[in-house]
Amino acid sequence: MRAAGGGLHPVFAQQSIREMARTRRSPQEVLDDATWGVFGSGWRLGHGADADHIKTPDDVDVCAAAGYTLLRNEHVRIDVLLHRLPKRTQIWIDIFGLIFFLLPIALLIARLAWPVFMRAFVSGEMSENAGGLIRWPVYILAPTGFALLALQGISELIKRFAFLQGLIEDPTRKRQQRSAEEELAEEIAKLAEQKQAAGRGAGGRP
Numbered sequence: 385m386r387a388a389g390g391g392l393h394p395v396f397a398q399q400s401i402r403e404m405a406r407t408r409r410s411p412q413e414v415l416d417d418a419t420w421g422v423f424g425s426g427w428r429l430g431h432g433a434d435a436d437h438i439k440t441p442d443d444v445d446v447c448a449a450a451g452y453t454l455l456r457n458e459h460v461r462i463d464v465l466l467h468r469l470p471k472r473t474q475i476w477i478d479i480f481g482l483i484f485f486l487l488p489i490a491l492l493i494a495r496l497a498w499p500v501f502m503r504a505f506v507s508g509e510m511s512e513n514a515g516g517l518i519r520w521p522v523y524i525l526a527p528t529g530f531a532l533l534a535l536q537g538i539s540e541l542i543k544r545f546a547f548l549q550g551l552i553e554d555p556t557r558k559r560q561q562r563s564a565e566e567e568l569a570e571e572i573a574k575l576a577e578q579k580q581a582a583g584r585g586a587g588g589r590p
Contacts, residue, residue, distance in 0.1 A: 471554065472548065474556070475544050475547060475548060475556070476548075478540070478544055478556070479541060479544050479545070482537050482540060482541045482544075483541065486533075486534075486537045487534055487537050487538070487541075490530045490531070490533045490534040490537060491530070491531075491534050493526065493527075493530045494526070494527045494528075494530040494531045494534065495527075497523070497526035497527040497530065498527045500523050500526070501520055501523040501524045501526070501527055504518075504519045504520040504523045505520040505523075505524075508520075540555065543555040
């Protein structure tokens with residue numbers, strides 16, 4: 385691929401919902417493994433990810449969660465040098481990426497996916513499987529999802545300009561919030577301490 389001169393953009397992460405269910409992997413695990421694999425191999429050119437066989441609302445939820453990470457600032461960054469730069473420089477790099485990469489790509493894919501949805505909606509296209517359902521509810525997910533991603537990109541852009549003007553705090557700083565698992569572990573630890581205290585109190589009675 386390097387010999388081709390960078391005209392290729394390989395898809396390193398591709399597993400269908402069915403394959404992930406059989407291998408007991410999540411979409412996030414697939415993307416994370418592929419990202420670190422790209423980084424470890426020394427590949428620095430464009431790359432992407434793909435998924436298919438999305439058939440249920442639950443499948444949509446787990447795959448859409450990858451887009452939600454942009455809002456939570458949890459997306460993977462291969463910042464070997466970025467974290468060494470001044471914060472304002474980091475913010476300008478984010479602005480450049482949002483304006484020239486994320487927004488154009490998200491809007492382009494939304495624009496290209498819209499006619500596919502409209503054709504299926506107007507024609508009433510059905511699945512070829514026995515008892516198949518109409519397909520347009522699935523087709524509309526692509527333009528809607530990328531349109532929402534573009535809106536979130538605009539929101540992130542506004543926050544970064546506001547930070548540069550000193551109006552808000554650093555928008556890239558992750559908020560430390562306890563996960564459900566951490567809260568459960570803390571609750572279990574408290575219950576265990578209460579039982580131990582009660583046991584000691586009962587044992588010390590005459």
